[in-house]
Structures are given as structure tokens and as C-alpha cells.
Amino acid sequence: MPRTKAYVSSVGLTNIGDHWEKSILDLAMDAARAALKGNPKAKPDQIIIGNMFSAVAASQEHLGALVADGLGLTGTPAYKVEAACSSGGTAFNVGYNLVGSGAIDSALVIGVEKMRDLEPEQVSMALAMAESAEYTQFVGATFAALNGLLARYYMEQMDVSRDELSSIPVLDHANAVTAEHAQFRKAITPEVVGRSSMIADPLRLFDCAPVGDGAAAVFLTNNPTHGSKGKMAEVLGGAISTNDFSIYQRDDMLDFKATKNAFKKAMAQAGMTPGKLSLVEIHDAFSVVGALSLEAMGFSKRGRGSKDAKDGKYRRGSELPINTFGGLKARGHPVGATGVYQIAEAYLQLTDQAGKNQVDGARYAATQNIGGVDTTSAVHIFGRAA
Amino acid sequence: MSIQFWRIRDRYYRLVGNKCLSCGAEFFPPVYKCKSCGSDRLKDKEMPKTGKIVTYTQLHEPLPGFEAQAPFYLAVVRLDNGAKILTQIVDSLDESIKTGAKVSATIRRATVDGDTGQIVYGYKFVVQD
Numbered sequence: 001m002p003r004t005k006a007y008v009s010s011v012g013l014t015n016i017g018d019h020w021e022k023s024i025l026d027l028a029m030d031a032a033r034a035a036l037k038g039n040p041k042a043k044p045d046q047i048i049i050g051n052m053f054s055a056v057a058a059s060q061e062h063l064g065a066l067v068a069d070g071l072g073l074t075g076t077p078a079y080k081v082e083a084a085c086s087s088g089g090t091a092f093n094v095g096y097n098l099v100g101s102g103a104i105d106s107a108l109v110i111g112v113e114k115m116r117d118l119e120p121e122q123v124s125m126a127l128a129m130a131e132s133a134e135y136t137q138f139v140g141a142t143f144a145a146l147n148g149l150l151a152r153y154y155m156e157q158m159d160v161s162r163d164e165l166s167s168i169p170v171l172d173h174a175n176a177v178t179a180e181h182a183q184f185r186k187a188i189t190p191e192v193v194g195r196s197s198m199i200a201d202p203l204r205l206f207d208c209a210p211v212g213d214g215a216a217a218v219f220l221t222n223n224p225t226h227g228s229k230g231k232m233a234e235v236l237g238g239a240i241s242t243n244d245f246s247i248y249q250r251d252d253m254l255d256f257k258a259t260k261n262a263f264k265k266a267m268a269q270a271g272m273t274p275g276k277l278s279l280v281e282i283h284d285a286f287s288v289v290g291a292l293s294l295e296a297m298g299f300s301k302r303g304r305g306s307k308d309a310k311d312g313k314y315r316r317g318s319e320l321p322i323n324t325f326g327g328l329k330a331r332g333h334p335v336g337a338t339g340v341y342q343i344a345e346a347y348l349q350l351t352d353q354a355g356k357n358q359v360d361g362a363r364y365a366a367t368q369n370i371g372g373v374d375t376t377s378a379v380h381i382f383g384r385a386a
Numbered sequence: 387m388s389i390q391f392w393r394i395r396d397r398y399y400r401l402v403g404n405k406c407l408s409c410g411a412e413f414f415p416p417v418y419k420c421k422s423c424g425s426d427r428l429k430d431k432e433m434p435k436t437g438k439i440v441t442y443t444q445l446h447e448p449l450p451g452f453e454a455q456a457p458f459y460l461a462v463v464r465l466d467n468g469a470k471i472l473t474q475i476v477d478s479l480d481e482s483i484k485t486g487a488k489v490s491a492t493i494r495r496a497t498v499d500g501d502t503g504q505i506v507y508g509y510k511f512v513v514q515d
Contacts (some may be wrong), residue, residue, distance in 0.1 A: 009390075078405065120447070121447070121449070121450045122450070122451075124447065124448075124449055124450075125449055125450050127451055131391065132415070134390070134391075134394060134415065135415045135472060136472060137449060138391075138398075138496060138497070138506075139472055139473060139474050139496070139508075139509060139510075140443070140445070140448040140449050140450075140451070140452035140455065140458070140460070140474065140497065141449070141460055141472060142445065142447065142448060142449055144445070144447070145443055145460050147462070148444075148445065148459065148460075149441045149442065149443050149462055149472075150441070151443075152441045152442065152443060152485075153441035153462075156441070156485060197446075198444075198446055199445075199446055199447060200443045200444070200445045200446065200447075201443050201444040201445075201446075202443075203443075217430030242512060244421065246472070247462075248462045248470045248471065248472045249413075249415075249421070249470065253441075253462075289439070295473075339480045
């Protein structure tokens with residue numbers, strides 16, 4: 001458990017979408033430079049990169065040294081952290097533990113993913129590598145398929161309707177309209193979700209996060225004078241947990257144990273109760289995953305995640321807004337970068353830099369980043385720096 | 387790539403999972419440590435070939451190598467010994483594929499290895515009439 005205070009002192013984001021003109025290094029550089037610019041007084045002691053499949057999408061590994069070289073920071077320890085779609089949150093957690101323990105004073109954490117250079121079926125294959133090659137890929141199952149299995153089970157067991165399941169994608173799109181870095185800035189209705197093309201019955205296209213390129217970077221430091229005054233967020237807690245690898249191995253598929261345990265640990269570190277949170281960025285790669293995540297963190301009762309979202313519990317202006325820039329469905333989900341986007345968004349909220357998406361008076365925020373179907377979950381808690 | 391499939395041919399052809407020698411729990415895929423009691427004492431064991439559908443989906447956009455089979459059904463099946471397996475459901479009427487339906491194992495062509503063209507066979511399940 002961290003012993004020294006750790007702060008996020010600046011962030012950098014690219015828009016998410018089609019970056020045909022940019023390589024994976026270009027994207028990482030854009031986000032990294034923006035984050036470093038907001039933090040001119042310090043150089044990072046380490047560069048930590050969250051990325052899932054640069055080898056597949058860009059024939060590129062060794063991203064750490066590549067980015068260090070690009071930034072003119074050769075000599076700096078730099079490496080990649082991979083934990084599927086939770087690579088970003090996991091990379092941040094490594095940085096947080098290093099800075100918080102006093103082993104290093106600062107770190108630049110970058111999440112980056114290049115997805116659009118691949119054909120759609122190649123993206124499915126790259127994502128499926130987060131699942132068992134021998135028993136999941138072997139039967140032809142994509143991630144959408146696993147989530148389709150989960151969604152049917154959830155709807156049948158908990159009596160959840162099509163419109164209720166659509167409520168989190170609808171919320172995401174509503175929030176993304178005013179989010180500059182979001183991939184899809186257009187509001188949708190439950191009818192649009194319910195009419196979109198079938199991917200893995202009962203999941204339709206608008207239940208699923210889109211494919212996009214993007215990079216986000218955050219500067220982590222234990223020095224409260226590094227950033228500009230009022231532009232610092234304190235990291236109050238952070239934890240990672242893992243679940244039985246594949247959903248079909250689990251006693252209870254609807255119990256997101258990784259998220260539940262990571263959230264519990266992170267909140268204990270922060271010494272905080274869930275009621276104090278001003279906002280939560282959740283990992284809704286699929287509508288059903290968003291619902292089960294809300295339940296695992298205890299914001300909704302079992303079976304109530306989508307229903308509560310439909311009742312307005314999580315929309316902007318409510319007591320606990322979620323996905324304030326559009327979440328995975330509308331902000332986008334450049335997989336290994338997503339966890340760092342969430343953290344950058346929490347930072348923007350806690351430093352009053354969220355523009356039209358600002359949650360007024362936001363004091364505390366949580367981010368939850370999943371790899372697999374809740375196979376890995378990385379949760380962090382942030383507070384407005386005193 | 388093909389050697390990856392060859393290595394576990396018994397698992398694919400005969401549904402060989404494993405059984406915990408301490409508490410008797412059975413698993414497919416096989417586990418390294420018993421998920422029920424934590425024991426390391428496990429032994430390979432052929433699974434029963436029948437079970438029930440826990441949940442299912444019809445997949446329209448499958449992984450590369452499976453396009454010719456799409457759309458196809460996938461299900462989580464609870465075998466009669468309690469082990470849960472992810473499998474395709476084939477040769478069954480659409481309306482017969484539902485939660486709770488009884489299914490039994492069969493051997494089918496699973497995929498064609500992209501690099502070598504080798505045909506890989508494995509388990510799939512059929513709804514019992």
C-alpha cells in the first residue's frame with residue numbers, strides 16, 4: 001500500500017477515432033507531449049505504457065524505449081504493461097505503486113492503441129487473444145460472443161428488458177455530445193440500440209463499444225509543487241484484482257468478483273465510503289458489462305444496474321453521474337488506452353477543466369477498467385488536491 | 387500453430403478434463419489447482435458427454451477461420467458432472483436451442499489452420515430430441 005502521497009498533475013488526450021495519418025508512435029507522442037507540457041517543472045523518472053496489441057496491429061513492440069527516444073528522454077526506464085483491455089489502468093497502477101512507495105518520484109503513464117489499421121475480423125482476433133486460445137478461440141468465440149452469452153443469462157435471470165439493457169449506451173451517447181475527445185458525439189434513443197444490427201444475440205451493435213485509435217497520458221508525481229495550483233488531483237487509492245479466467249468457469253457469471261474486490265481494496269486505501277463519490281467512470285465495453293460493474297461496486301443492487309440507469313440514477317445532474325465524457329460506448333474504447341482516458345477524465349473533473357461536461361463541485365472520483373470479461377479489474381480513487 | 391491443437395487432442399476428441407482427487411470436483415477445461423477446494427492433486431478424466439444449456443448466443447461475426455460456419459450458436463453447457471464448457475451447438479433446430487435444453491457431444495470439423503491448411507477436429511454439441 002502506497003505510503004507517500006501521489007498526484008496526477010497534468011494529462012494529455014488525443015481525440016478517439018480514425019487516425020489514418022498517424023502511427024502508434026505519433027499517437028503516443030501527441031498525448032505524452034500534451035501531458036508533459038502541463039508539467040514543465042519535471043521530467044518523469046519512468047515512462048510506463050499501457051497497450052494491448054501493438055505487435056498485432058502495428059508490428060511494433062518495445063514501445064517504452066521507442067517513446068522515450070521520441071520524447072528525447074533516452075536514459076529513462078521505459079516499458080509496456082499489458083493486461084488486455086485493462087492495460088491502461090494496470091499501467092497506471094504500476095506507476096502509482098512506484099511513486100506512492102517512494103521508489104521513484106514521478107512517472108509518465110501513457111495508454112495507446114492503434115486499432116483501425118486492422119480489418120474488423122483482425123480486430124476481433126486481436127481482442128480474442130485476451131481469452132483462452134485453446135478453449136475460447138478454438139470454438140470461434142469473439143468477445144462479443146462471450147458477452148452475448150452473459151447478456152442473455154443476465155436478462156433471463158434478472159428479468160431485464162431490451163430497453164433497460166439499452167439505458168447505459170443511451171446515457172453514454174448523451175454525455176458524449178459535448179465531449180471533445182469522444183468518438184461518437186451524437187445522442188441516441190433506446191429504439192436505435194434495439195434496432196441496430198445483431199452481433200451476438202441478444203447483443204446488438206449499439207450494445208458494443210466501437211473500434212478506434214487513441215492515446216492518453218497522465219503525469220504522476222509525489223511532489224505537490226510540480227503541477228499548476230488547482231490543477232492537481234490526488235490519487236487516494238488504487239487496486240487490481242483478477243477473477244476466474246473465463247466466464248464459463250465461474251460459479252456465478254453475474255458476480256464481477258475482480259471489480260468487487262479491486263473496488264473494495266481501493267476504497268479501503270482511500271479510507272472512503274462509496275456515498276462520497278461525485279462521479280464514476282465505468283468500463284462498459286458492452287452494455288451488460290456496464291450494468292454488472294455498477295452492481296459489483298455496490299451502486300446498484302444485484303440485477304438493478306441497467307434498471308437504475310433507465311430510472312435516471314446515473315445521468316448527469318444525478319447524485320452519482322457515470323461516464324461523464326461518454327464512457328466506452330461513445331467516448332470510445334481504444335483498448336489499452338481506455339484506462340488512462342478514464343483517469344484523465346477523472347482528473348479533468350476534479351480540477352474543474354471538464355468544460356460542458358463538468359460535474360459541479362466534483363470532489364471524489366473513481367475509475368474502473370476491465371480486461372477480459374471482468375477477468376482483470378483495475379480501480380482507482382481520486383480526490384481534489386487540498 | 388497446429389501443434390498447439392495437436393498437443394491437447396485428447397481434450398478436443400474425448401473431452402478429457404480433470405478431477406480433483408481430494409474433493410471430487412471435475413473440470414473442463416482442466417485446471418492446475420482445484421477451484422472448489424484448492425488441492426493440487428488432480429487427475430485427467432473423460433467428461434460425461436451430456437449436459438444442459440446454461441446460456442446461449444447466435445454469433446453473426448465470428449473469428450477468422452469460422453466465417454463459413456456463421457451465423458452459428460455458442461453455449462455454456464453444464465455437463466452432467468457439473469463441469470461447465472463453452473461449445474458450439476450444431477445440427478439443431480433454432481427453436482430447440484434454449485436455456486435448459488439437453489445436449490450431447492459430437493465430433494465435428496472445428497476450424498482449418500490458416501498457416502498449414504490442416505483441418506482441426508473437436509467437440510461440438512447437439513440438442514437431444
